[in-house]
Amino acid sequence: MLEIDNINPIKDFFAHEKIQKQVYSFFRKYNYQIINKKEYLDRSYEFAVTKGESLPQVKNVGFLGVMNIKELKSIQEKRTFKKLKKQINRILDQTCAPLTVDRNGYIINGHHRYDAMKIFKFKTVLVRLLNLKATQILTSGEQYKDLLENMKFDSIDFSKSKVPSFQPLLGMKHKNRKDTVEIILNQA
Numbered sequence: 001m002l003e004i005d006n007i008n009p010i011k012d013f014f015a016h017e018k019i020q021k022q023v024y025s026f027f028r029k030y031n032y033q034i035i036n037k038k039e040y041l042d043r044s045y046e047f048a049v050t051k052g053e054s055l056p057q058v059k060n061v062g063f064l065g066v067m068n069i070k071e072l073k074s075i076q077e078k079r080t081f082k083k084l085k086k087q088i089n090r091i092l093d094q095t096c097a098p099l100t101v102d103r104n105g106y107i108i109n110g111h112h113r114y115d116a117m118k119i120f121k122f123k124t125v126l127v128r129l130l131n132l133k134a135t136q137i138l139t140s141g142e143q144y145k146d147l148l149e150n151m152k153f154d155s156i157d158f159s160k161s162k163v164p165s166f167q168p169l170l171g172m173k174h175k176n177r178k179d180t181v182e183i184i185l186n187q188a
Contacts, residue, residue, distance in 0.1 A: 039080050066127065
């Protein structure tokens with residue numbers, strides 16, 4: 001029923017038929033390609049930034065805020081169904097963490113969460129905005145941790161950000177993943 005190129009991993013990974021249809025519809029709408037029973041490709045990612053490679057896992061760093069999902073840009077080509085399923089379950093359980101994005105709206109950490117949120121048609125997402133560019137993390141190699149430690153959290157001018165919908169949640173504490181859904185719902 002939901003086979004693409006004679007491979008049916010959507011049905012294998014997602015037992016609920018409604019979710020199978022949502023995932024299938026998402027893949028067709030956004031030109032994603034299934035490459036085997038475990039992996040798929042984002043065919044509309046921004047190639048020039050990382051050439052499709054994933055960046056180091058940057059977590060719990062950056063300015064907490066919300067932004068329009070349409071302003072996010074994917075920079076990682078290859079994804080796995082296992083991680084997508086995990087993030088869909090976290091959304092259903094309301095335990096999803098914020099995405100980490102650079103000052104141009106490129107996703108640093110959270111591509112599977114991004115896919116899951118698009119599958120469920122989120123309009124607004126909780127993010128942690130870094131005061132640097134994805135290319136800086138990529139070119140710094142192992143020194144990216146030093147970059148993050150030296151990042152100035154009190155000196156970003158949000159009005160000059162390349163993500164105009166970003167709304168900082170100054171003074172808000174994000175303690176756990178349940179807070180993500182509550183913050184998103186309160187902003188809607």
